[in-house]
Amino acid sequence: MNHNRRKGRIIFHVDMNSFYASVEAAYDPGLKGKPLAIAGNAKERKGIVVTASYEARAQGVKPPMPLWEAKKQCPELVVRKPDFEKYRKASQEMFRILYEYTPLVEPVSIDEGYMDVTEAATNNALSLAKLIQERLVKELNLPSSIGIAPNKFLAKMASDMKKPMGITVLRKREIKNILWPMKTQDMHGIGEKTAEKLEKYGIFTIGDLAQSDPDQLKERLGIGGLRLYEKANGIDLRPVDPDAVNEFKSIGNSTTMPEDITDSAKVRKVLMNLADSVARRMRKKEVYAWNVQITIRYHDRKTITRSRKLQYPVRSHQELFDASWLLFEKYWTREPVRLLGITAMDLVEKDYAYKQLDLFSYKKDIKDHQLSSAVDSIRDKFGESILLKGAQLSKDRSDQLRDQKRRGTSLEKDFLRDNLFDND
Incomplete structure (x- = not known):
């Protein structure tokens, strides 16, 4: 480790170009060279543009533009509905190639990641970057841009400088x-x-x-x-961490009741407080959840977890509560409950989530987020309990989740670790 630092690190940031559009063109070569947009509800024209090919961008089509506006900008625009299973498979193949050169690969999202090639690029880092870029095109038919730098931040900045199919070296002395x-x-x-x-x-x-x-x-x-x-100032000591992808795949909170409860009204209040706490943490991290899981621990310490895959990614406390309440109603055995937990899983970043909402949902989420952000600001300044709904007022421990000093508590750390993404 010290030897690497002494001679300087070589970090790559590999960023796939217009990934979704490129994957579609790889599956259907007839799309190559055409202005292409990936958008939800393509037939109804009310979707938003997820991503666009460079041919479409050249004509003014940019995400998250409403589809009707995109077609106005580019009448010959070809539109495809997102196929996330297809994109996930392409992502796995992309990372498979990266891992062939070093075990120090840190996926950042479905279409980008860091590589520490300090040991692998013993002769020429630029040649290695060209080789990786050429393989991604030859084997997967996918274009990419690669930034080369002595740390992650500079590598990320470098990869954004030349698109598509660019390779940029950024040295500290050049910043x-x-x-x-x-x-x-x-x-x-x-x-x-x-x-x-x-x-x-x-x-x-x-x-x-x-x-x-x-x-x-x-x-x-x-x-x-x-x-x-x-x-x-060009300083970034963060290592390329292959395990980082496993560290932030869920956000959860749980609370143990001071006494076992069987009253469904009390359960609703607890779940509402839990949903509120989880939603606020999600807003701070700017992530959405594709999956909501509840944990129920009964008086005899028997514990069950049940999850619900959602139709679209969510992060509002109401949506988290609704999904949790449906799960609770379905799986509660009517036995006394000692502990309840809510975990938001299969997290995606805000921009990624917006790609999967239609225009109506997109506008609604923006409006909800503005209101929630205003509430968060007031709570940060005056305390967690300054603005609460009546349904959140209770005497159980769940109201303590609004205390910032306690918000980080979850069921157990291993409970969260058990709910990481699968790579299947």
């Missing part, structure tokens, strides 16, 4: 000329809200951020501000 002139919102790890906060402090470019006072950034933005300062 002043290449990265610093860029706007902060173009920096990986900075979203719209953070960019707005930075602008209030007179920080508009990555260079401004790099030359800011780190202590002030930490005071204003917390430890995250210090991390952004380090990255703006």
Whole structure:
């Protein structure tokens, strides 16, 4: 490990280009070269564009554009409905190729990942990147862009610089000329809200951020501000961690009742509080769940878990509660309940989730999120119990989940570990 640090690391960020559209074109060569969009509810024209081929983007088609607008921009647009099973298989094949060169592969999402090739690229990192890129095209018919750098942050920034089919090397000594002139919102790890906060402090470019006072950034933005300062200066010590994919696949909370309960009304209140707690953590992580699981532990310590696959990804407390309540009603044996838990599983990032909503659901989710974010801000400032629904008021321990100091508690760590994604 020390030897690697002494001679410097070589990190790749492999990012597949317009992945969903590229997979469709790989399955149907007749789509190659055509303006192609992947969108839900294609026949009804009310879906949103998930992704678009570069030919479509050249004509102004960009996600998450409403499908009707995309067709207005590009009348000859070819539309395909998402086939996520097909994309998952292509992703597995993509990562299979990456793993052939190093065991140090960290999947980030379905279509991108990091590689630590410090040992593998003993002769020429650029040649290795070209070889991997060529294999992805030859064997899978899928284009990619690869960033090469001494750390993960710079590799990610590099891979975004040339698309499609680009390979970019970004060295630390080059960041002043290449990265610093860029706007902060173009920096990986900075979203719209953070960019707005930075602008209030007179920080508009990555260079401004790099030359800011780190202590002030930490005071204003917390430890995250210090991390952004380090990255703006080309510092990122995070290792490429093959196990990272298993560390964040579910978010759950559970609570043990002070006394066993058989009253369904009390159960509803507990589940409502649990759903509220889980939903808030999901909003902070900006993730959605494809699957909701409940845990029921009875008075005799017998424990069951039951899950429900959802039609579309969710994260609102009401949707989590509704799914949990349906499961509870279906599987409760009417025996006294000692513990209840809710776990949101099969998590996907916000942008990925939006790709699977139709336009109506997309707009509704945006509206719900704005309201929830406002509530979260008020709770952060004045306390967890400042804004509650009547159904959430109870005397059981579940109301303590609103206490920030206790929110992280889950059933047991091994309970969450048992509910990771399968790679099947």
